[in-house]
Amino acid sequence: MRKSCVAAALTISISAMCSPAFADYRLTILHFNDFHSRIEPINKYDATCSTTEPSKLTCIGGVARLEKAIDQRRAALKGTNVILLDAGDNFQGSLFYTTYKGAAELEFLNDMKLDAMTVGNHEFDDGEAALAPFLDKAQFPVLGANVVTDAASKLRDRIKPFVILNRGGQKIGIIGAVTNDTPESATPGPHVRITDDAAAIKAAADQLKAQGIDKIIALTHVGYARDMAVIAKIPGIDVVVGGHSHTLLANHDPKAAGPYPTMVKNPGGYDVPVVTAASYSKYLGEITVTFDDQGVVKAAKGDPILLDSKIPEDPAITARIWELSKPIEKMRQQVIGSAGAVIDASTCRKEECSMGNLIADAMLDRVKGQGIDIAIENGGGLRASFGAGDITLGDVLTVLPFQNTLATFQLTGAEVVAALENGLSRIDDGAGRFPQVAGLRYSFDKTKPAGKRVVAVQVKQGEAFVPLDPAKTYGIVSNNYMRAGGDGYAVFVQNGKKAYDFGPNLEDVVSDYLMHHTGYKPYLDGRVAAVHGPGRDLN
Numbered sequence: 052m053r054k055s056c057v058a059a060a061l062t063i064s065i066s067a068m069c070s071p072a073f074a075d076y077r078l079t080i081l082h083f084n085d086f087h088s089r090i091e092p093i094n095k096y097d098a099t100c101s102t103t104e105p106s107k108l109t110c111i112g113g114v115a116r117l118e119k120a121i122d123q124r125r126a127a128l129k130g131t132n133v134i135l136l137d138a139g140d141n142f143q144g145s146l147f148y149t150t151y152k153g154a155a156e157l158e159f160l161n162d163m164k165l166d167a168m169t170v171g172n173h174e175f176d177d178g179e180a181a182l183a184p185f186l187d188k189a190q191f192p193v194l195g196a197n198v199v200t201d202a203a204s205k206l207r208d209r210i211k212p213f214v215i216l217n218r219g220g221q222k223i224g225i226i227g228a229v230t231n232d233t234p235e236s237a238t239p240g241p242h243v244r245i246t247d248d249a250a251a252i253k254a255a256a257d258q259l260k261a262q263g264i265d266k267i268i269a270l271t272h273v274g275y276a277r278d279m280a281v282i283a284k285i286p287g288i289d290v291v292v293g294g295h296s297h298t299l300l301a302n303h304d305p306k307a308a309g310p311y312p313t314m315v316k317n318p319g320g321y322d323v324p325v326v327t328a329a330s331y332s333k334y335l336g337e338i339t340v341t342f343d344d345q346g347v348v349k350a351a352k353g354d355p356i357l358l359d360s361k362i363p364e365d366p367a368i369t370a371r372i373w374e375l376s377k378p379i380e381k382m383r384q385q386v387i388g389s390a391g392a393v394i395d396a397s398t399c400r401k402e403e404c405s406m407g408n409l410i411a412d413a414m415l416d417r418v419k420g421q422g423i424d425i426a427i428e429n430g431g432g433l434r435a436s437f438g439a440g441d442i443t444l445g446d447v448l449t450v451l452p453f454q455n456t457l458a459t460f461q462l463t464g465a466e467v468v469a470a471l472e473n474g475l476s477r478i479d480d481g482a483g484r485f486p487q488v489a490g491l492r493y494s495f496d497k498t499k500p501a502g503k504r505v506v507a508v509q510v511k512q513g514e515a516f517v518p519l520d521p522a523k524t525y526g527i528v529s530n531n532y533m534r535a536g537g538d539g540y541a542v543f544v545q546n547g548k549k550a551y552d553f554g555p556n557l558e559d560v561v562s563d564y565l566m567h568h569t570g571y572k573p574y575l576d577g578r579v580a581a582v583h584g585p586g587r588d589l590n
Contacts, residue, residue, distance in 0.1 A: 075349060076221055076342045079128055080268070081121060082136040084294025085330035087144030087173070087434070088156055088452075090114045090372055092364075096393065096436035097331050098449045099145065099383075108360045112332035114159045115364035115372060120335045120356055121163055122365075132218040135163060138294030138327065139171025139229065139272035142181065144434055144452050146379045146445060152181040155375055157188055159368070165191035167214050169227030170198060171272040171294060175237035176453065179205040186210070194227025194270060197251035204242035212255045215264065224259035224267040226252050228282075230274065230295055235539050236431075236483065248273050249281050256287035265346025268292060275300075275308065275327055276480050283315035283323040289348050290324050290340055291315075296481050297330035302354050312338055312351050324351035333358060383445030388565030394437040394573040396450065399430035400485045401478055403579035406433045406450065407487025409571070410557075413564035414528050415489040417555070418459055423526035424510055425490045427470060429538045431483015432530065442565055447558050457554030458534035460547035465521040467491075468505055469542045476501040476539070484538035487579070492516055494580040506582055524548075530557055 092100040092113035100110035125133060137160065142148055147155045160168070168191060174182050183205035186193055196212035213226040228248040233239055248271070256267055269288045271278055274296035283291050301307035312324035328336035338353035356362075376383075396406035407430055415426040435449045462470070474486035475495050486493075494506040509516040510525065519525075529543065531552040536544040554560075565571055 075344070076132070076219065076266075077339055078132045078134065078218060078221075078223065078266070078342070079337065079339045080134055080136060080290070080292060080326075081124055082138060082292045082326065082336040082338075083117065083328050083332065083334065084138035084272070085140045085171070085297050086137070086156070086332055087140055087330065088142065088148035089145060089331040090147045090155060090159065091145070091376070092116065093331055093333070094438065096396075096438050098435040098437070098446055111357070111359045113358075113364065113372075114332065115366075115368040116358045116362045117332045117335060118159065118163055118368055119365045120358055120362050123362075124335070124337060124356075132221070134166040134216060134218065134223070134225075136225065136268070136270050136292050137165050137168035138270055138292055139169045140173045140294060141168075141171070143173040143176050144331070144449070146383055146448055147375065149448060149452060149454070150379050151375070152177065153185045157185050158371075161188070161190045162368070166216055167192045167194055167225045167227070167270060169193075169270045169272050169294075170195045170210060170229050172230050172233040172237045175233060175239040175243070178238050178240040179242070182206060192225075194225065195229050196226050196255045197228050197231070197246040197248050199244040199246055201242045201244075204240075206243065212251065213259060215259070215262075221266060222264045224256070224264045225270050226255040226259070226267065226288075227270045228252050229272045230277075232539065235537055248277075249285060252282060252288065253285050256285060260287050266342055271295075274298075274480055275313075275325070278325050278327070279313060279315050283325050284317050286318065288317070288323060289342070289346065290338075290351070291326070292336075293325065293327040294330075296327070298327050298481075299329040299334070300325075300327055300355070311336075311354050314351070321347055322351075324348065326353070328355045379445075383443060383448075385444045386441045387444050387447065387562045388442045388568065389570055390437050390439055390442055391570050391572040392439050394571070396433040396436045399433045399487060400481045400483060401430075402485075402581060403575055403577070404430065404433075404487065405573035405575060406436060408489070408574065408576070408578070409564075410451075410561060411487050411489035413561045414457060414557070416564060417457065417560045418526075418528050421459060421526065423459055423490075423528045425467065425525055426488060426528045427474075427491075427533070428487045428530065429474070429483050429533055429540075430485035430487050431538065432532070433487070444558075444562060447562050447565070451558045451561060453532065453557075455530035455532050455557045456552065457528060457557060457560060458531045458550065458552040459526065459528050459554065460534060460543065460550035461524050462527050462542070462546060462548075463521065464508075464510075464519040464523050464525060466542050466546045467519060467525060467527070468508060468521070470540055471495075471505050471508065472502050473539045473542065475504040482538070484540070489578075491519075492578045492580075494582045496582050498583055
């Protein structure tokens with residue numbers, strides 16, 4: 052435990068007992084997280100900003116604006132101690148990743164001159180196939196203290212537990228970590244093991260402290276709730292810079308989940324600042340931390356910078372983006388349907404959402420002649436909303452970037468309930484497993500313990516909904532990621548009978564559905580109902 056020098060009731064002087072006090076040390080941390088391949092600016096629905104957006108003034112983010120903001124802040128802070136950190140999930144989310152598999156994202160990250168990046172779970176979406184080439188050419192340290200590879204791994208030992216930076220004559224330890232459920236939410240492969248984040252961070256912090264380093268930052272991709280509840284309380288951690296939950300922290304935004312920074316008391320009684328900066332290149336976080344001469348945080352202040360039209364786009368980067376976009380532009384602009392109103396995905400991780408209804412309805416419609424009764428889609432797989440008007444193939448691929456295929460199989464009613472319980476088990480964390488459904492109606496009580504939240508379930512039989520029979524076998528359609536146990540849906544892989552995981556791509560299914568439902572009108576119909584207390588009648 053760090054201790055201040057205390058005068059003792061002895062005849063020798065304090066100056067003889069204690070080292071001389073030094074001036075406070077200030078460090079500014081610029082940071083971003085959950086970039087998700089948003090190389091181009093986005094609109095308010097988190098989708099790529101089209102050329103028809105009014106004067107482009109409503110567009111935010113994009114790598115040309117993010118890099119410009121980083122350059123501006125570095126120039127303004129010249130002569131001070133500044134570092135730039137990336138809290139993971141740069142892969143997946145736009146046609147740039149679909150086309151270039153991480154090479155485009157890496158080019159711009161190298162341009163930014165990152166000081167360190169932690170891997171996010173989506174860096175493992177394509178196993179080692181995309182991440183290994185990324186590591187080959189990364190010009191910055193890539194961290195993950197709880198990422199363990201074996202001798203057969205293409206990643207080898209290039210993901211380090213920590214890095215030591217030097218700024219202003221001081222050493223700063225940066226420890227990376229990725230969410231513990233990465234094997235469920237991505238596909239790291241047989242040669243990569245994800246260990247406990249907290250244990251790995253503590254072990255790395257102990258190593259750094261043994262080297263006399265007393266300023267340690269945890270650069271995490273585990274989510275805001277876990278950062279506060281666990282990571283900030285690990286002995287030796289001074290600052291937490293996080294990602295994964297897409298959380299906005301801010302001091303003057305009513306939509307923020309908490310203040311920037313959020314201060315957490317660690318077991319030693321010290322304040323640990325926790326920061327994160329939303330997602331999709333919308334913000335650049337900036338926090339200035341003041342340490343005393345023993346490495347204890349005395350003060351921390353800052354706020355995220357909104358990357359709106361007030362931040363100019365770097366013209367050279369804009370030109371490079373245009374060059375990279377040429378191979379995908381024709382495909383992206385193909386109009387495949389239209390919407391009569393906004394089809395919203397912003398709440399798909401916690402409640403029924405209109406995007407979830409569209410996707411689940413399209414899935415069920417595609418296999419309606421195959422004896423399939425129920426569609427279940429993970430809300431976290433729906434990555435953006437559609438605006439009203441024309442819908443292009445590029446829009447669909449932004450919502451569904453993972454190239455998942457339809458998977459059909461059979462479960463008993465009791466196993467369907469178990470799947471719903473898994474989907475509801477981490478609702479407070481905003482986890483992506485929340486179940487959007489079709490052919491099914493269910494109610495839940497999130498105040499109940501995980502595993503006991505389902506209140507009532509009904510399945511559609513003909514034109515009516517009837518209570519789900521625990522013993523009856525039902526046909527299920529989902530996506531191949533969930534069928535393989537992704538997002539904790541172990542019941543799908545362990546109990547699914549007569550499984551076929553190689554159906555059409557989900558984006559093709561949705562595109563075809565929209566083609567046959569021109570002027571699609573989004574809706575909510577109460578198929579998912581949150582209740583408290585006694586079960587609500589779903590009729």
